[in-house]
Amino acid sequence: MNAPLKLGLKQRYSLLTSGLDWTPSYQPFEKIYPYAEFEGIKIHDWSKWEDPFRLTMDAYWKFQAEKERKLYAVLDSFAQNNGQMNLSDVRYVNALKLFLTGVSPLEYQAHRGFAHVGRHVPGVGPRIAAQMQSLDELRHVQTQVHTLSHYNKFFDGFSEFRHMHDRVWYLSVPKSFFDDARTAGPFEYFIAIGFAFEYVLTNLLFVPFMSGAAYNGDLATVTFGFSAQSDESRHMTLGIEVIKFLLEQDPGNLPIVQKWVDKWFWRGHRVLGLVAMMMDYMLPKKIMSWREAWEIYFTEAGGSLFEDLARYGLKVPKYADVATAEADHLSHQNWATFYQYCHAAGFHTWLPSAEEMDWLSEKYPTTFDKYYRPRFEMWAEMEKEGKRFYNNALPQLCSVCQIPMVYTEHGDHGATSFRVSDYKGEKYHTCSDGCKDIFDGEPEKYSQAWLPVHQIFQGNCGGAGLEDVLKWYKLNLGADNLQQAGSPDQKLWDEWMAAKDKVAG
Amino acid sequence: MSVVALDKQYADKVEIRDRLENFHGNQVVYVHWEDHLMFCAALAFPLPPGMPFGALVKEILPTYYGMHPDFAKIDWSKVRWMIDGIETSPRLEASLQDNGVGHKSIIRFWTPGLDGYKHSRS
Ligand SMILES: [Fe+2]
Ligand SMILES: [Fe+2]
Ligand SMILES: [Zn+2]
DSSP states (O other): OOOOOOOOHHHHHHHHHTTTTOOOSSSOHHHHSTTSSTTOOOOSOGGGOOOSOOOOHHHHHHHHHHHHHHHHHHHHHHHHTTGGGGSSOGGGHHHHHHHHHHTHHHHHHHHHHHHHHHHHOSOHHHHHHHHHHHHHHHHHHHHHHHHHHHHHTTOSSOTTHHHHHHHSGGGHHHHHHHHHHHTSOHHHHIIIIIIIIIIIITHHHHHHHHHHHHHTTOHHHHHHHHHHHHHHHHHHHHHHHHHHHHHHHOTTHHHHHHHHHHHHHHHHHHHHHHHHHIIIIIOSSOOSOHHHHIIIIIIIHHHHHHHHHGGGTOOOOTTHHHHHHHTTTHHHHHHHHHHHHGGGSSSOBOOOOHHHHHHHHHHOTTTIIIIIHHHHHHHHHHHHTTOOOOOOSEEOBOTTTOSBSOOEETTEEEEEOOEEEEETTEEEEESSHHHHHHHHHOHHHHTTOOOHHHHHHTTOSSOSSHHHHHHHHTOOTTTTSSBSTTOHHHHHHHHHHHHHHHHHO | OOOOOSSTTGGGGOOOTTOGGGGTTOEEEEEEETTOTTSOSOEEEEEOTTSBHHHIIIIIHHHHHTTSTTGGGOOGGGOEEEETTEEEOOOTTSBTGGGTOOTTEEEEEEOTTOOSGGGSOO
16 A cells, blocks of 8 residues: 655645746746846845745645634624623724724735735745735735724724725825835835834834733734734744845845835834824723833844844944934824824824823833923813814825824924925925935935825815815714714713623622 | 836826925915924915915914914014024015915924923923
8 A cells, every 4th residue: 555645844845836937938037027127136046045934835725724713713702792892991992993994904005015026026935925925914904804893883983994094194104105115116115014014113013902902801803913923923034034135145235225224114113103102092001101112122122133134234224213212202292193183083082191191201201291291281271171172274294204294303302303305396395304315215206195185285185174074084073083082982882881880780 | 316116217207296286376385383382293274375474474373373372472573483494584464475485385483482381392
């Protein structure tokens, strides 16, 4: 009797990839890989690529299917047990709205980006890895939408997440970040998303959301986080392999890669400001402060990463020191922005309570009492007088990160940081040296920005009045937006809690 | 420096969305009250270039900044103005344009003695 032929993983992987890198004879190489060279990256030998996973397609499907089964079992029981009623507080749900409208659509963008790279990079190993990552990212958006759809049965602000992502002013921040990456060449995309975002910054996105979920009783979100975790470690490994490979292949690649690392570190840092305010202001039960997370995941982890990469000549991203100094201000400045513009936001805001302010003073001893506590106290007084402050004019936006120009001068945090560039006789405003450098590096690209405020003025967003624009956003006035207090979400929650108390007697 | 693009003609195909012609006769003007960060960023307005500078001061600023307790205390004769990085004394009766305010110009102003709620610059 013959035993069935069993191949080792290594052999199966080499069978999977062998022959995929044939030399074309009917068509010239550059017609098959039109994106391979214009960025100036030189690769001499693709066979030097060592795939760290050697994951075959059949093994991939098996792992993923197993994870899906576990996830959906948890989601079913969460729904059956009305898991939403065990949240720490209803305010927490706003963090999920921000995640679904701002982050989940990026998973889809990542899916498309990696599909493109997986087609256009000439090396077999990275091509397969990019295709698997592309499938992972599609799975991430799906599982996130499925998980959060349960909240959509009860709470406002979830149902039009996809539509909102393409239109709402602050969602142009994450959207334009990914649009920028996907319209770059395949190597820049790899560095932007694979290295800068997935490797350097991803822990600052996922750990806060997933631990935030765990601390606040959201078992469903914790579970999709776990389900994605093993994928993420693969993505991180791909990111680090790509950067090392590029740097090893040709010394001329270093300045190009350094420019991308500088750019995408800064862009990623700006997008993560949304996470900063989520951690410090939106979680009813806090995990740690943004400042502490930045210390652990960027200063320490990033520090040793860049020490390791120094042997290739790569330096710590430009303005990393500025980003670190800004960690004392970022969350406060962002929350203050949403507080005054939450009539045009798809989630609710509130002022921090006295205990929360004390926590913030303790976590931010050099900045909170000096700059931000007075601002919140002033607004609390105005609320008491029935004059809750809404900013009724539209803000100036940064031409690169598209965030309102709310950030302050490095060294003078009472003064707004203004930068301006001139391109073909037009002025382009940016919020920081980091964003200005990016603009000046490729003014042709950023001068085309679709800036939400200017688009409203041009009449391209449903009309001139707030109500017209909200309709165009599909944002339900009086339910999705405004204060947490008095919202339908709050009312429903209060009813649930009152009923719970009754049962408990 | 210039864009790295597959298409050699990329720069010629750029479509600038913020061109003056797209604003129906208005130009975008940014205004910023220094040391009052209760207003998180400079404010953006679409304004006719021929509008007198005085109309900006008398009509627009009170509408959007008036809720701040410092606003009523402003001594307008002492206000310091800066347009696109240059200190100037605008003529109130002259138009925005004649005062050097162009498309996407920024007007910053300082109100001496007033530095926000409890001197916090908010
Ligand atoms: Fe993902
Ligand atoms: Fe990922
Ligand atoms: Zn910016």
